[in-house]
Amino acid sequence: MIPELGHFALILALVLSLVQAIVPLVGARRNSMALMAVGRPAAQGQFFFIVFSYVCLTWAFVTSDFSVQLAASNSHSATPIMYKITGVWGNHEGSLLLWAMSLSLWTVAVTVFSRHLPDAFLARVLGVLGMVSAGFISFTLVTSNPFERLLPAVADGRDLNPLLQDPGMIIHPPLLYMGYVGFSVAFAFAIAALMSGRLDAAWARWSRPWTTVAWVFLTAGIAVGSGWAYYELGWGGWWFWDPVENASFMPWLLGTALIHSLAVTEKRGAFRSWTVLLAIGAFSLSLLGTFLVRSGVITSVHAFATDPKRGLYILALLVIVIGFSLLLYALRAPRLAGGGSFSFVSRETSLLGNNVLLTVASASVLLGTLYPLFLDALNLGKISVGPPYFEAVFVPLMTPVVVLMMFGPFLRWKDDDLVAAARKVAPAFIASALIGFAVAWAVDHVTWRTVLGLFLAAWVVLASIQLLVGRLKERAGASAGSRLRSITASWWGMWLAHLGVGVFIIGVTLVGSLDQNLDVKMKEGQRAELAGYTFLFRGAVDADGPNYDAARGIIELSRDGRVLDTLTPEKRLYRAQGMPMTEASLDIGVFRDVYVSLGEQLPDGAWIVSLYYKPFISWIWMGCVLMGLGGLCAAADRRYRRLAAREAAAGAGQRVAASA
Amino acid sequence: MKARSKRLMLVGGGVALLVAAVALVLSAFQQNLVFFHTPTEIAEGKAPTGKTFRVGGMVEEGSIAREPDGVTVRFAITDTAKVIPVTYKGTLPDLFKEGKGAVVQGKLENGVFRATEVLAKHDENYMPPEAAHAVEQAQKAATTLSQ
Numbered sequence: 001m002i003p004e005l006g007h008f009a010l011i012l013a014l015v016l017s018l019v020q021a022i023v024p025l026v027g028a029r030r031n032s033m034a035l036m037a038v039g040r041p042a043a044q045g046q047f048f049f050i051v052f053s054y055v056c057l058t059w060a061f062v063t064s065d066f067s068v069q070l071a072a073s074n075s076h077s078a079t080p081i082m083y084k085i086t087g088v089w090g091n092h093e094g095s096l097l098l099w100a101m102s103l104s105l106w107t108v109a110v111t112v113f114s115r116h117l118p119d120a121f122l123a124r125v126l127g128v129l130g131m132v133s134a135g136f137i138s139f140t141l142v143t144s145n146p147f148e149r150l151l152p153a154v155a156d157g158r159d160l161n162p163l164l165q166d167p168g169m170i171i172h173p174p175l176l177y178m179g180y181v182g183f184s185v186a187f188a189f190a191i192a193a194l195m196s197g198r199l200d201a202a203w204a205r206w207s208r209p210w211t212t213v214a215w216v217f218l219t220a221g222i223a224v225g226s227g228w229a230y231y232e233l234g235w236g237g238w239w240f241w242d243p244v245e246n247a248s249f250m251p252w253l254l255g256t257a258l259i260h261s262l263a264v265t266e267k268r269g270a271f272r273s274w275t276v277l278l279a280i281g282a283f284s285l286s287l288l289g290t291f292l293v294r295s296g297v298i299t300s301v302h303a304f305a306t307d308p309k310r311g312l313y314i315l316a317l318l319v320i321v322i323g324f325s326l327l328l329y330a331l332r333a334p335r336l337a338g339g340g341s342f343s344f345v346s347r348e349t350s351l352l353g354n355n356v357l358l359t360v361a362s363a364s365v366l367l368g369t370l371y372p373l374f375l376d377a378l379n380l381g382k383i384s385v386g387p388p389y390f391e392a393v394f395v396p397l398m399t400p401v402v403v404l405m406m407f408g409p410f411l412r413w414k415d416d417d418l419v420a421a422a423r424k425v426a427p428a429f430i431a432s433a434l435i436g437f438a439v440a441w442a443v444d445h446v447t448w449r450t451v452l453g454l455f456l457a458a459w460v461v462l463a464s465i466q467l468l469v470g471r472l473k474e475r476a477g478a479s480a481g482s483r484l485r486s487i488t489a490s491w492w493g494m495w496l497a498h499l500g501v502g503v504f505i506i507g508v509t510l511v512g513s514l515d516q517n518l519d520v521k522m523k524e525g526q527r528a529e530l531a532g533y534t535f536l537f538r539g540a541v542d543a544d545g546p547n548y549d550a551a552r553g554i555i556e557l558s559r560d561g562r563v564l565d566t567l568t569p570e571k572r573l574y575r576a577q578g579m580p581m582t583e584a585s586l587d588i589g590v591f592r593d594v595y596v597s598l599g600e601q602l603p604d605g606a607w608i609v610s611l612y613y614k615p616f617i618s619w620i621w622m623g624c625v626l627m628g629l630g631g632l633c634a635a636a637d638r639r640y641r642r643l644a645a646r647e648a649a650a651g652a653g654q655r656v657a658a659s660a
Numbered sequence: 661m662k663a664r665s666k667r668l669m670l671v672g673g674g675v676a677l678l679v680a681a682v683a684l685v686l687s688a689f690q691q692n693l694v695f696f697h698t699p700t701e702i703a704e705g706k707a708p709t710g711k712t713f714r715v716g717g718m719v720e721e722g723s724i725a726r727e728p729d730g731v732t733v734r735f736a737i738t739d740t741a742k743v744i745p746v747t748y749k750g751t752l753p754d755l756f757k758e759g760k761g762a763v764v765q766g767k768l769e770n771g772v773f774r775a776t777e778v779l780a781k782h783d784e785n786y787m788p789p790e791a792a793h794a795v796e797q798a799q800k801a802a803t804t805l806s807q
Contacts (some may be wrong), residue, residue, distance in 0.1 A: 234751070341666075341667070343666055344666060344669050344670055349673075352670075354672075355679060356674060356681070357677070360681040360682060371689075381695070382695075382696035382790055382793060383694060383696060384696065384714060385689070385693060385694065386692070389688055389689055389691075389693075392688035392692060393684065393685050393689075397684070399680060448684065514773035519731040519750050519751055520731065521729065535731055579755070580755065597751070599731075599751040600752070601737025602726065603731060606730065
């Protein structure tokens with residue numbers, strides 16, 4: 001009964017999404033307040049029914065109702081409760097429902113936080129979001145009904161893929177989806193602005209906080225996914241350039257470009273058509289990512305579906321969205337006048353460079369991800385594009401991005417003097433070049449990559465300090481407290497996010513240059529040495545869990561005769577699927593991680609043990625945390641709310657005037 | 661005139677940057693493609709020597725053997741028609757088993773494939789598509805021959 005209620009609620013949500021897609025748009029066209037006003041309740045009602053439907057599906061998982069096909073294939077009565085709940089999105093159908101639910105959540109957020117928007121504009125935004133929602137809910141209902149019954153019911157389920165039975169599963173998918181789907185708001189704002197022909201600074205200002213928050217979610221989702229892969233996959237890598245990772249990285253790159261170009265559009269009115277294109281592009285890449293991950297064209301832990309009908313449906317959806325938006329763009333963009341002019345040496349130019357490079361980087365990931373799929377689809381042979389390609393591309397593409405990031409904040413809008421700017425930047429530049437060499441030499445790893453990485457990282461840190469000091473000096477005479485308070489949240493956001501890039505580079509450079517690894521056969525009582533650490537293998541014991549059998553290795557980690565930690569890597573065999581799993585064990589530190597995983601047991605009782613020394617790896621995620629915090633600060637800037645209040649007042653005044 | 665030449669300079673600079681970036685991407689792409697070959701193609705001498713490529717197929721039954729150091733593994737990959745010996749130093753994926761599909765990446769040296777990476781499937785029901793493809797090709801060839 002409950003699954004049927006869920007199914008029914010989802011159908012009602014579809015109906016409401018269609019209402020939301022059609023009625024407000026007609027209202028905006030006819031200038032009918034009554035029709036436009038339908039958008040808000042329709043969106044909120046849709047949200048209610050989707051959540052209801054989602055809760056029904058979760059209920060089937062939690063109560064182990066194995067007459068529901070999805071629960072039977074992805075859950076088990078012995079699965080821990082947390083993984084019963086998260087198992088809902090550990091499969092194709094459930095993750096689509098999660099997608100639809102996040103879209104609905106974003107839409108409701110728009111109805112709540114954007115009351116100040118002009119009615120026609122809000123109606124168009126809701127209409128566009130309704131169309132996207134209708135596309136996804138109908139996709140779910142037609143090709144991937146999560147409430148499909150399994151008759152007769154099975155006695156017990158097949159359990160969730162053991163790789164997914166991890167705390168990472170609890171937060172990674174929802175964060176990532178909120179990020180992916182969040183770009184739909186920026187997209188809807190751009191399309192609504194194109195429809196109304198009103199692409200101005202106000203539009204950019206409305207879009208900015210939404211885009212930034214979506215970007216924060218995506219950043220967090222990617223970072224959590226990377227951290228999860230690091231400790232779960234058992235060999236200490238943190239990024240694999242796997243097509244699924246690329247699918248989330250492409251919208252991130254374009255979204256980063258979008259955030260910066262929106263800044264130019266808001267402040268200077270320039271880059272307008274380009275900003276619209278980026279908003280369309282970022283959302284299209286999010287859809288493409290969903291297509292890649294969910295259609296089964298790529299094979300990975302994330303690819304659940306292998307039904308070609310599903311792939312075709314998303315592909316059709318993708319073509320409609322991209323085709324329709326580009327058509328609208330082609331019709332409307334020529335009418336846009338160029339914004340404020342600027343000279344070759346200006347902040348605009350540095351942001352333009354940032355945009356070009358980030359877009360090319362995104363395209364290069366697209367090429368590396370799609371080209372093998374195309375060749376394969378056309379039967380032209382099988383190839384793969386691995387990390388060497390992406391590394392060969394990213395170092396030279398991102399280096400100038402970081403350099404521009406150092407110049408940009410020191411440059412004035414519109415026009416600046418190159419010599420004066422260079423003079424400002426020079427001391428930090430020279431100091432960090434020296435630091436780069438010195439540190440590389442000190443750690444005895446003088447390769448051009450290490451020196452470059454350390455140089456850039458040092459430059460980011462030094463320039464950030466210089467920027468902050470400069471900013472504080474601006475109001476000489478004022479008290480320290482009032483100087484600090486005079487800095488806006490969005491400035492702090494920029495500062496933190498850029499500093500985060502520096503921290504991230506430190507992590508990537510040092511772990512890439514200095515990590516060490518040893519695969520070794522160990523018997524009870526044997527020792528191994530790596531990077532100054534001693535690993536004493538104290539044998540393996542049985543450590544069975546609720547739904548798996550496991551052997552747990554006991555490894556004592558010491559340095560200079562002092563015991564630091566006891567590491568307990570496990571080799572698990574999940575009973576329901578008969579699937580083996582490696583569970584690594586880490587000693588985490590600020591300056592290094594020591595990472596141990598168990599290989600297989602040899603006939604003579606010894607184990608293959610993999611030992612890793614990973615210097616500064618946590619700095620990668622600390623950098624991401626800083627970027628995310630920066631995004632939050634920027635989105636929380638008071639001026640969005642202040643202006644919102646002012647515009648609401650002005651809007652109300654106009655309405656009164658119109659009705660009078 | 662001055663504003664115009666400024667604008668031209670800006671556009672020219674942007675285009676130059678774009679061209680350089682695209683050229684970089686394409687040349688890196690060309691240099692780093694990893695091709696895929698089936699064991700039959702390797703036996704026929706179609707695979708390059710000294711260049712990294714991928715081989716897919718089944719891990720032959722009874723072929724896994726370990727060197728005394730415990731971490732160097734020898735096994736053989738077959739597409740049911742031809743067999744290619746492989747050596748690999750390191751930890752094998754959890755789902756690497758005899759008689760199951762696997763894909764290895766590395767270089768061919770004196771008839772032995774030195775793998776730097778071993779990929780196996782992600783769950784019990786799933787076979788790496790490259791491995792499935794190799795077996796399919798070999799079986800297709802076998803049926804054409806017998807006809």
